[in-house]
Amino acid sequence: MSAGPYNYSYIFKYIIIGDMGVGKSCLLHQFTEKKFMSDCPHTIGVEFGTRIIEVAGQKIKLQIWDTAGQERFRAVTRSYYRGAAGALMVYDITRRSTYNHLSSWLTDTRNLTNPSTVIFLIGNKCDLEGQRDVTYEEAKQFADENGLMFVEASAKTGQNVEEAFLETARKIYQSIQDGRLDLNAAESGVQHKPSQPGRNTLSSDQQFNKDNCAC
Amino acid sequence: MPELSEKENVLSKRLNKLLETRVENDQDTLEALKELSTFYCDNSLQARRNLRSQIEKRSLEINENFLSEFREVKESFDSICDDITDMSKSLQDMTIRLQNAKKQTKHLLEQTSISTAFMNTFILRHEELVALHGNKQKRDLTITPEIFVVLDKVKKIHNDCKTLMQSGYQTLALDVMEQMTLHQEGALERLYHWTQNHCRNVDNLDLTNLLTQAMCRLQDRPVLFKYVIDEYCISRRAVLVGEFIDALTRGGPSGNPAPIEMRAHDPHVYVTDILVWLNKAIPVEKQNLHLLVSLCNKEDISELLTNALASICEGICHPLKIRIDKILNASTQSSSLYAITNLIRYYKKSMGKVSEGGLLALTLSDLQEKSEQIFLLALQQQVANALVRVETPPRDLSPTPAISHLLAVLRDMLSTASMSEGRETDMGKIVQCILDPLLRAVNEQSSRLPPTDMAVYMLNCLYAMHTCLSLYEFMDDKLERLQAHSDAQLDTLTSEQASSLVANLNLGPIYTILQDHSNAPLSGIPGMEPSNLRNFLGKLDVLVSSPDSMLLQQIHLLSSSKHKKSVQKRAFDVLLAIYKQLYEGVHYANNLYDNPESILPRTPNELVKMLSK
Known part of the structure; x- marks a missing residue:
């Protein structure tokens, strides 16, 4: 990040995950551009998007990683979990298989992110009510059991998209206020705005990953 | 005895005379005798005695007759004398009258000189009329500078008539005014035809003066003025197209400079030459146009002139478009396409300063847009071609040749773009064209590597991109993105x-x-x-x-x-x-x-x- 006026107080890092074709890129596009992308190509590796939002009067820049759903990019996308303050886990309400894989996505997320990462479950394509394959109640129950926030959204109509991103930000902001989130930890996924090039704000409680440690 | 003889002689002479007298030959005597015979009827004594008195009586009678006759004559003379006296009186009278008349004539003469002055002031002389309307007999159509002098006079007379009118000569003034209006209209009409015919030669020194003055006069008649300008535009448009085509295909006199199309094989030179030619030609047209109206009031006609110049430039649009289109469709090198785009941009701006609006501006805008599109397409194609094969990263985990090559392309493009017009948008588009596919390719390549190699390879590629982009302004977004990628990979690597x-x-x-x-x-x-x-x-x-x-x-x-x-x-x-x-x-x-x-x-x-x- 080169010089320039920083008109925001925090940077929050998000990651969007979920099976192929559930509409992760479309959700991001809808959120950043307020437009629906009708024939979105498969994401290669990770894509990146930003938007500045406001929570409790504070300007916050969201840096959002949109990951590829394809299995072959799993190795690439794993790198991007680590720094995420928010994880949007997406499934497609018209395809049960995408819902069934949620627990595996959730395990990955829990393993790769830090405990304070806010995980938000999004049931996308809720505009296709006629083709619904997963009921709201079922998904809601899954979310509650795992302590996730949940909403059904549509990247096509824009319904609840904004809400999902903003609600996640509010939750993260709340964590900062409560002191549950340590801003100094590189992997909190939150930075104060004057982020110097090359992270030099590392503190001694730097965590190395147990997952990697085992290998 | 001489006395005697003399006596004798006298006597004899008398006798002889008597004897020699031939009464019948003597006309007087014959007449007298004839007269005598009228009243002496019978030869009696009485008669003889009375003859004398009778004759005397007759003589008296005759004299009396004479007297009476002469009286009459005298009376006639008296009357003549009276008449002459009358005549003399009349003559005197006439003399007086003549003298009076003479006095009056003097006054008249004075009046006559006033009217001459009036004529000079208010009525045009013959030669002035000729200057105004040309010689009708000779069908002489040339305009001389005098026409402007006369037109000024006409105008002045027209104005003077107002004074005249104020002085009470309304009818006269109105008549003169009407006359002058007619003259003026006629002259302007003639001026208009002449100007229309000659306006194309405004750069001919002999005509410049006349034409500019004529245009100045015609400005009072907006319709005529516009027609002249229209005519000018039509003729100049044709001339300009002709010159353009000549410059393209024939070159200058005796082939120097060479025809522009000789170098059509080099798109950059070709397009440059074409645009440079136009960039030179259009200001000349503008200069000529402005020369034509140099004496006119510029405020009223600025829009007309702008449109006129645009109209003059209309003709070259089609040949220009055809040629540039051909070049754009034939070139595949994105770098040369970008150079052409920048040329078009530059000259569009440059010509835009000379000639606003019109078909030329539209054509250049179209061409600019088109060349931008084609350039970006070519660039995309070039990038896609370079990345069509997913390369395996080399053992030293440095960027693959394709990645390095595209970064070099990006660097070249940016160094050009950073100096071009509208560089911010350009650089954004170019970077997007190259960087997005590049990142995807790097992701794709990395996905086949073990985690540590992946992180190192990605970092190396990201570093190369970052180094390339950080040299230029307007890259904050991209750099932020690269930085965020790097951070993630650094986390992994750590x-x-x-x-x-x-x-x-x-x-x-x-x-x-x-x-x-x-x-x-x-x-x-x-x-x-x-x-x-x-x-x-x-x-x-x-x-x-x-x-x-x-x-x-x-x-x-x-x-x-x-x-x-x-x-x-x-x-x-x-x-x-x-x-x-x-x-x-x-x-x-x-x-x-x-x-x-x-x-x-x-x-x-x-x-x-x-x-x-």
């Missing part, structure tokens, strides 16, 4: 390096025990015996003596030394955190270590210093 360090130092089990241990003394837990710790310390000594020794070999392949240092430092930080925990643990009395200083001779701070050397 994690890998830290894990590797922990593994190499046999710190794994110790760390696990430290995290999980309850209240039981540490020294009693298997794996935490001082001997075991010494094993770890021995390895730590090796690390301290040569900090690089335990770096993952891939770390050495990082092209950015800053990345390398950062990874190393952060990995050491992890190590130091564990060491600190261990140190505190060992020194904690409850953990029942004997002589903790001998087990862990270095304090964490000392270790920090040693490792950060």
Whole structure:
């Protein structure tokens, strides 16, 4: 990040995950551009998007990683979990298989992110009510059991998209206020705005990953 | 006896005379006798005696007759005398009258000189009329400079008529005014036809003066003025097209300069030559147009002139478009297409300053837009072609040739773009065209590598991109994105390096025990015996003596030394955190270590210093 006026107080890092074709890129596009992308190509590796939002009067820049759903990019996308303050886990309400894989996505997320990462479950394509394959109640129950926030959204109509991103930000902001989130930890996924090039704000409680440690 | 003889002689002479008298020959006597016979009728004594008195009587009578006759004559003369006296009187009268008349004539003469002056002031002379309307007999259509003088006079007379009108000569003034109006209209009409015919030759020095004056006069008649300008535009448009085509196909006189199309094989030179030619020709047209109206009031006609120039330039649009289109469709080199785009932009702006609006501006805008599109398409195509095969990253994990090549292309493009018009949009588009596919390709390539290699390879590619972009302005968004990517990969790499360090130092089990241990003394837990710790310390000594020794070999392949240092430092930080925990643990009395200083001779701070050397 080169010089320039920083008109925001925090940077929050998000990651969007979920099976192929559930509409992760479309959700991001809808959120950043307020437009629906009708024939979105498969994401290669990770894509990146930003938007500045406001929570409790504070300007916050969201840096959002949109990951590829394809299995072959799993190795690439794993790198991007680590720094995420928010994880949007997406499934497609018209395809049960995408819902069934949620627990595996959730395990990955829990393993790769830090405990304070806010995980938000999004049931996308809720505009296709006629083709619904997963009921709201079922998904809601899954979310509650795992302590996730949940909403059904549509990247096509824009319904609840904004809400999902903003609600996640509010939750993260709340964590900062409560002191549950340590801003100094590189992997909190939150930075104060004057982020110097090359992270030099590392503190001694730097965590190395147990997952990697085992290998 | 001479007296006698003389007497005798006289007598004889008389006798002889008598004798020689031939009464019948004497006309008078004959007449007298004839007369006598009228009243002497009978030859009697009485008669003879009375003859004398009778004759005397007759003579008296005759005299009386004479008298009466002469009286009449006298009376006639008297009357004549009277008449003459009358005549004399009349003559005198006439003389008086004549003298009066003479006096009056003098006055008249004075009046006549006034009227001449009036004529001079208010009525045009013959030669002036000729100057105005030309010689009708000769059908003489040439305009001379006098026409303007006369037109001025006409105008002046027209104005003077107002004064005249105020002085009470309304009818006269109105008549004169009407006359002048007619003259003026006629002259302007003639001027209009002449100007219309000759306006195309405004740059001919002989005509310039007349034409500019004529245009100035015609400005009073907007319709005529506009017609002249229209005519001018039509003729100049044709001339300009002709000259343009000549410059393209024939070149200058005797082939110098060479025809522009001779160098059509080099798109850049070709387009430059074409645009340079136009860029030179259009100001000349503008100059001529302005010369034509140089004496006119410019305020009223600025829009008309702008439109006129645009109209003159209309003709060249079609040949220009055809040629540039052809070049754009034939070229495939994105760099030359970009150069052409910038040329069009530059000259569009340059010509836009001379001629606003119109078909030319529209054509150039179209061409600019088109060349931009074609350029971006070509660039996309070039990038797609370069990346069509997914290359395996080389063993040194540096960017693959295709990636390096495209970065070089990007650098070249940006260095050109950073100096072009509208560089911000351009650079944005170019970067987007190249960087997005590049990142995708790098992702694709990396996805086949093991995690550490992946992180290093990505960092190297990201570093190369970052280095390239950070030289230019307007790249903040892209740099932020690259930075965020790099951060993620640095995190991964740090994690890998830290894990590797922990593994190499046999710190794994110790760390696990430290995290999980309850209240039981540490020294009693298997794996935490001082001997075991010494094993770890021995390895730590090796690390301290040569900090690089335990770096993952891939770390050495990082092209950015800053990345390398950062990874190393952060990995050491992890190590130091564990060491600190261990140190505190060992020194904690409850953990029942004997002589903790001998087990862990270095304090964490000392270790920090040693490792950060």
